[in-house]
Amino acid sequence: MRLAGFCRIPAATAATVAGLATAFTVAATAVPASAATTTIHATYKVTGSTFLKAPNATLALGPGKLSANVNASTGAVRAALTLPDATLSFKQYGLIPVTGTTHFINNGPTTGTVNVNTGAVTTTSHITMQIVSLSIAGVPVPVGPACESSTPAVIRVTSQPGFNILNGGNLAGGYTIPQFANCGIATLLINTTLTGPGNTITLTLGKAKIG
Numbered sequence: 001m002r003l004a005g006f007c008r009i010p011a012a013t014a015a016t017v018a019g020l021a022t023a024f025t026v027a028a029t030a031v032p033a034s035a036a037t038t039t040i041h042a043t044y045k046v047t048g049s050t051f052l053k054a055p056n057a058t059l060a061l062g063p064g065k066l067s068a069n070v071n072a073s074t075g076a077v078r079a080a081l082t083l084p085d086a087t088l089s090f091k092q093y094g095l096i097p098v099t100g101t102t103h104f105i106n107n108g109p110t111t112g113t114v115n116v117n118t119g120a121v122t123t124t125s126h127i128t129m130q131i132v133s134l135s136i137a138g139v140p141v142p143v144g145p146a147c148e149s150s151t152p153a154v155i156r157v158t159s160q161p162g163f164n165i166l167n168g169g170n171l172a173g174g175y176t177i178p179q180f181a182n183c184g185i186a187t188l189l190i191n192t193t194l195t196g197p198g199n200t201i202t203l204t205l206g207k208a209k210i211g
Contacts, residue, residue, distance in 0.1 A: 040070045044168055045206035046081065052177070053198035055098075057090035066205060070114055077123055079110040081203075085132065092193060096137055103130040107152040119165040126152040129177065134186055147183035147190070155201060168205035175199050 047062035061083055068079035087101040105128040112123030131147045133140070155175040163169030176197040180190045 038072045040072055040210065041068070042070065042208040042210050043067050044208055046083070046203055048201065048203035050199060050201040052088070052194065054177070054194050054196050055088075055090045055092070057088055059086050059088045059102075061086055061201075061203070066203075068110075072116070075114045075116045077110070077112040077114055077121065079112075079123065080106060081110060081125065092136075098193070099133075099135045100131055101133045103132050104128075105130060105148075114165070119159070119163070121159040121163070121165075121171065123157055123171075125155045125157075127155055128152045129180075131180070131183065131186075131190065134190075136189075141186050141189075143183045143186050147180060147186070149178040150181045151178045153177055157201065157203060166208050166210075168207055171203045171205065173201055175201065 044066040045062075046064045046066045047060075049058050049060050051058050064081060064083035066079060066081050068077055070077050083104055085101050085103050087099065089097065089099040092098050107126040107128055110123050110125040112121060114121045129149045131143050134143050134147075135141060153175050155173060157171040157173035160170040160172050163171070174197075177195045177199055179195050180187060183190055
């Protein structure tokens with residue numbers, strides 16, 4: 001999965017991108033009590049955005065896909081969120097144009113719970129952010145093949161008012177972007193410009209496809 005522009009969320013992601021990000025399969029409330037031991041599989045179209053505090057910029061996410069399994073008895077959720085690479089452009093210090101493209105890598109499945117009575121969802125994703133390209137003032141800066149967050153971003157999201165397990169809706173949360181490593185001469189710039197707490201993410205799920 002990929003999550004957060006210039007910072008490879010995540011998810012975190014994202015994401016975390018999530019991730020991160022990510023909570024999703026809420027079809028459990030639509031299942032009768034007699035199917036209490038049934039695992040429900042649901043897929044959703046996913047779009048969204050993440051606000052990156054350090055560069056004060058918003059990155060569009062998706063369209064992607066969320067594939068989730070829900071235990072109708074316990075409400076346990078296991079899901080996988082797939083997002084395309086995301087590209088972010090902003091002006092460092094309000095002057096210098098910077099453009100970066102991020103790839104989101106899932107570190108294990110997204111896990112969480114769905115309240116089988118209300119349909120409310122909470123999930124956590126662990127997403128490695130990988131920067132695959134970077135340019136400053138229009139000049140490409142080499143980042144190498146392994147420019148990644150040193151640890152996965154932990155992206156927690158919860159369903160928002162109006163969210164419906166069958167019709168979808170918004171999931172929102174926050175995350176910290178970890179320090180990056182193996183980015184060559186760009187490592188210091190990336191860690192100064194991109195990393196830190198206070199980042200937010202909103203994911204919008206389309207109507208669920210069950211089965």
